[in-house]
Amino acid sequence: MSQKNxxxxxxxxxxxEPPPNYALDVLLFIIxxxxxxAGVFGLAWIxxxxxxx
Amino acid sequence: xxxxxxxxxxxxxxxxKGLSPTPQDFKAPQPPAETKxxxxxxxxxxxxxxxxxxxxxxxxxxxxxDKPEPEHEPEIYIDDEPHYETNIHHGVQTEDLEYPSxxxxxxxxxxxxxxxxxxxxxxxxxxxxxxxxxxIVGGASLITHLSKLYDWxxxxxxxxxxxxxxxxxxxxxxxxxPLFLFLAGASMPISLGKKLDRGASKTSLLGKISIRAIILIxxxxxxxxxxxxxxxENTRLCSVxxxxxxxxFIAGLxxxxxxxxxxVMWPIGMLGGYYAALMFINVPDHGAxxxxxxxxxxxxxxxTWAAWKIYTPNFDPEGLxxxxxxxxxxxxxxxxxxxxxxxxxxxxxxxxxxLIFGAIFYGAYYGLQQVHPEMIVAKSFWSPPFxxxxxxxxxLLLGAFYFIMDAIGFWHWAFFFIVIGMNSxxxxxxxxxxxxxxxxxFLFGGAINKFFKEEYQPxxxxxxxxxxxxxxxxxxxxxxxxxxx
Numbered sequence: 298m299s300q301k302n303x304x305x306x307x308x309x310x311x312x313x314e315p316p317p318n319y320a321l322d323v324l325l326f327i328i329x330x331x332x333x334x335a336g337v338f339g340l341a342w343i344x345x346x347x348x349x350x
Numbered sequence: 351x352x353x354x355x356x357x358x359x360x361x362x363x364x365x366x367k368g369l370s371p372t373p374q375d376f377k378a379p380q381p382p383a384e385t386k387x388x389x390x391x392x393x394x395x396x397x398x399x400x401x402x403x404x405x406x407x408x409x410x411x412x413x414x415x416d417k418p419e420p421e422h423e424p425e426i427y428i429d430d431e432p433h434y435e436t437n438i439h440h441g442v443q444t445e446d447l448e449y450p451s452x453x454x455x456x457x458x459x460x461x462x463x464x465x466x467x468x469x470x471x472x473x474x475x476x477x478x479x480x481x482x483x484x485x486i487v488g489g490a491s492l493i494t495h496l497s498k499l500y501d502w503x504x505x506x507x508x509x510x511x512x513x514x515x516x517x518x519x520x521x522x523x524x525x526x527x528p529l530f531l532f533l534a535g536a537s538m539p540i541s542l543g544k545k546l547d548r549g550a551s552k553t554s555l556l557g558k559i560s561i562r563a564i565i566l567i568x569x570x571x572x573x574x575x576x577x578x579x580x581x582x583e584n585t586r587l588c589s590v591x592x593x594x595x596x597x598x599f600i601a602g603l604x605x606x607x608x609x610x611x612x613x614v615m616w617p618i619g620m621l622g623g624y625y626a627a628l629m630f631i632n633v634p635d636h637g638a639x640x641x642x643x644x645x646x647x648x649x650x651x652x653x654t655w656a657a658w659k660i661y662t663p664n665f666d667p668e669g670l671x672x673x674x675x676x677x678x679x680x681x682x683x684x685x686x687x688x689x690x691x692x693x694x695x696x697x698x699x700x701x702x703x704x705l706i707f708g709a710i711f712y713g714a715y716y717g718l719q720q721v722h723p724e725m726i727v728a729k730s731f732w733s734p735p736f737x738x739x740x741x742x743x744x745x746l747l748l749g750a751f752y753f754i755m756d757a758i759g760f761w762h763w764a765f766f767f768i769v770i771g772m773n774s775x776x777x778x779x780x781x782x783x784x785x786x787x788x789x790x791x792f793l794f795g796g797a798i799n800k801f802f803k804e805e806y807q808p809x810x811x812x813x814x815x816x817x818x819x820x821x822x823x824x825x826x827x828x829x830x831x832x833x834x835x
Contacts (some may be wrong), residue, residue, distance in 0.1 A: 315563075323392075325721065326615060327609065329612070329613050329615050329619070330618050330619040331619070331622075332619070333615065333619025333620060333622075334618075334619040334620070334622040334623035334626060335623065336598055336619075336623065337619065337620050337622075337623025337674060338623040338624075338625065338626045338627045338630075338631075339504065339623055340671075340674075341623075341624070341627035341631055341647060341651075341671060342627070344651045344654075344655060344670070344671065345631050345632075345633060345650055345651060348540055348654050350478050350657075
């Protein structure tokens with residue numbers, strides 16, 4: 298009985314979880330990668346265009 | 351051998367302390383649970399009566415999924431940090447830099463978690479690091495002298511690989527430094543990952559890698575003669591060790607705070623941004639995309655920002671911006687280390703995967719060269735094709751070493767390199783601090799000059815130099831002295 302309850306609870310938890318959205322994951326991956334690239338590029342640009350001495 | 355659901359009745363802390371069993375330990379064996387079997391444990395002295403055996407002998411070790419390695423490590427492998435040991439933690443396999451002690455009690459697996467692989471060691475990382483350092487501490491000189499004595503084509507080719515190209519190009523000598531960084535990254539899941547597994551806070555690890563970076567930068571300055579306390583413009587602050595320290599710090603930061611997905615994202619983004627900067631940032635008087643010693647933007651940053659001496663008038667090969675490209679190598683190394691440590695695949699498959707990934711990186715380099723040949727391969731500014739090429743070779747070499755040493759288990763041949771690889775920073779610093787050439791000349795110079803023809807003397811002097819170095823490192827190895835930052 299308790300095992301049956303556990304299974305039901307697990308199933309309920311799974312049902313509550315949103316299904317994975319792979320397209321969104323890939324999109325986020327690309328956007329974040331571009332942001333990192335932009336950060337490196339921006340750092341380089343600042344170091345070239347701002348003179349320390 | 352026995353199966354042991356009843357092993358759950360034994361307090362593992364008592365076992366680990368080797369205490370006498372309590373009466374509860376004498377419970378009759380229980381039938382195995384229907385669905386959950388406790389991991390098998392093997393007794394050191396198998397007995398028909400499993401219960402009696404447990405009482406008699408508290409030392410257990412988990413049965414391995416893989417065939418256990420039959421040979422025992424020599425005494426010198428006992429305890430200290432720089433050896434490998436696999437721990438059981440959260441049902442996953444972790445390895446750290448310790449060889450298991452044959453005398454220390456082995457913790458018993460008493461949980462019902464999936465049995466992890468244990469006793470797995472990544473000897474290939476130490477050996478490959480030693481192989482890498484070998485060329486710095488005399489290997490290159492040895493091959494050069496050999497090539498002067500013998501006219502074999504492969505030897506002549508090998509001797510051409512032991513010099514850095516002036517600017518553009520790639521030789522084996524260019525690989526030494528990136529390979530070291532790659533291996534430093536590969537060790538990260540073993541050293542930092544172990545601490546994370548044991549519950550160390552991320553902040554404390556951040557402190558550790560920060561201190562490590564600062565020490566490496568200081569050691570690099572000392573290596574470059576910083577203790578002369580000369581004027582700043584006569585002192586070179588950029589160094590190989592400082593480069594390693596900063597790259598390791600960036601890679602460590604990402605390792606500690608990012609998940610695997612982001613650890614993949616960072617090197618791609620960093621290398622992409624670096625590529626774009628090389629192509630599109632306008633350098634005064636040279637424009638954008640000038641990949642020459644005078645025009646490359648990394649050199650311009652060194653010229654304008656470094657208030658200290660730089661290696662050449664135009665750029666420093668360990669310049670200010672370059673550790674970002676170096677960090678890409680270290681991050682890919684850390685992903686490789688995580689794959690070797692965390693992945694439960696068969697070692698042969700892991701070795702093949704390393705070779706496949708090496709080929710992929712090599713293919714990426716080759717493809718990039720076809721698509722954009724203007725982006726040259728140059729170590730002096732860690733060009734993106736250079737990074738891809740080094741990653742390809744590093745993965746191929748590690749794959750080959752891992753296949754031979756860890757998958758097949760044929761590792762004794764590499765003991766020579768392991769000894770070197772265990773004290774890599776020591777050998778690098780000591781080569782500057784102590785005149786080993788003088789020592790080897792003092793010990794062997796007379797005999798070499800007396801008994802050998804003049805043409806062979808440089809070669810024998812090289813061999814003597816390596817021998818002296820190796821004996822020193824072997825002595826440290828025997829005494830378990832591993833100087834690490």
